[in-house]
Amino acid sequence: MDRHDGFREFVLARQQTLMRTAYLLTGDAHLAEDLLQSVLIKVVGQWPKLSVNGNPEAYTRKALVNQYISWRRRLQVEWPSASPPEHGASYDEETVDRIMLRQALARLTRKQRAVIVLRFWEDLTEAQTAEALGCSVGNVKSQTHRALARLRALAPELAEPRSLSEFQEVTR
Missing domain, CATH: 1.10.10.10 (Winged helix-like DNA-binding domain superfamily/Winged helix DNA-binding domain)
Structure with missing residues (x-):
């Protein structure tokens, strides 16, 4: 039995939800991917304990939030304007x-x-x-x-x- 049994299945099952949470935290798709990847690297190290007597989803969510809060660099995100351009397409x-x-x-x-x-x-x-x-x-x-x-x-x-x-x- 591999010590990481179930990790792949967990990631495949929860990846979209975790990615959405990471995106909402960072506001940027690329930073969200980086955040989630760095957290999953930590989670895989804890997987043997988590898979036996832990709550992997709660642990991963907490790690995601903690990693986001602890990032030292300031997120520099360009946000599109709320006002549509005068000559561009209109938004609903x-x-x-x-x-x-x-x-x-x-x-x-x-x-x-x-x-x-x-x-x-x-x-x-x-x-x-x-x-x-x-x-x-x-x-x-x-x-x-x-x-x-x-x-x-x-x-x-x-x-x-x-x-x-x-x-x-x-x-x-």
Whole structure:
């Protein structure tokens, strides 16, 4: 029996979800790939323990968030303008909302962005989010409150209450 039995199956089964989370954290497809790859390298080293008596998905998600937060370099991402070019193609309302939300997410602190992604994209409870971030539930609540207030200030046109499915659609 190979010590990495099941790792390949885990990655194949969860790759899209993990990549989506990495993308929402970084806001850039290439950085998301780098983030996920660096985390999976760490996970494969822990796989024997995880596969026997651990929760590989929760461990991987936590590693993803921790790696994202600990990156020293500042993410330099060029964001397209929310206003379509005067002579270019016009965008539908959903596309403009998606661009504005991504721009606003990019301006949050790393922890605030991680809290928003975990709470509203991954649909984790406050306790699960606190566990993933290694902090208290109270910290998750205050970070969520501050992050939502900041998002409302950055993109007031998106401040109307949205359901989780609407948030997920806008961020795809």
